[in-house]
């Protein structure tokens with residue numbers, strides 16, 4: 001059994017300070033196997049925002065996997081944007097643009113989908129796919145394989161035209177062959193998850209795509225701040241969304257998926273406050 005604290009879209013520069021403090025308290029004393037932070041650490045990639053984000057990350061559980069988001073590339077400073085897009089990210093957040101974590105049960109790999117020449121969209125290049133294939137090779141057999149991106153592979157249910165990673169169809173063909181089991185992402189500030197085949201009908205492999213909301217920013221899209229507490233077992237994934245209730249983070253929706261005949265199947269979904277309770 002492994003646990004992942006999956007946070008995203010901290011957006012220092014648009015921080016809700018009491019929520020950020022609440023997240024520290026909620027994670028204090030918890031010992032996830034891994035903390036994943038899937039991008040948008042800052043609002044405008046300014047030095048001060050990066051310094052605050054870096055100090056905050058230091059207080060969160062380790063080990064950590066960090067990857068950049070589109071907001072971590074400068075928007076208005078054109079020289080930086082095109083010539084040194086991730087200079088400050090590397091300086092403050094992580095030197096490593098190919099972060100990975102491996103133990104006896106899982107292999108987690110992060111990749112950068114943020115690009116200088118687009119305002120907010122992202123994509124995976126063919127060169128990146130080749131590296132992913134190299135890193136997720138056969139010696140990982142038996143491990144749960146997880147890929148972390150900032151941009152999601154599937155849109156949220158409430159917005160079928162939401163901003164998903166470009167070239168997702170081609171990328172998925174590679175990821176299927178690599179045996180990827182789970183995708184983690186952020187970007188849209190909404191917590192949702194499903195089999196990629198809910199959106200990519202041509203995909204042959206069932207891969208579970210899990211998105212986290214914005215953990216600490218006031219750029220909420222009609223949903224409370226939240227993060228995911230993910231528990232992994234053999235062919236079993238539980239996603240507990242821990243949402244801000246105005247004074248603290250608490251479990252709000254717990255969904256269990258079981259992989260049956262190679263297909264991630266939603267086994268149960270329970271809203272803790274009783275708004276939704278569906279068990280199969």
Ligand SMILES: [Fe+2]
Pocket residue numbers: 009011040069071187188189
């Ligand atoms: Fe964001």
Ligand SMILES: [Fe+2]
Pocket residue numbers: 040069070071150186187188
């Ligand atoms: Fe984003």
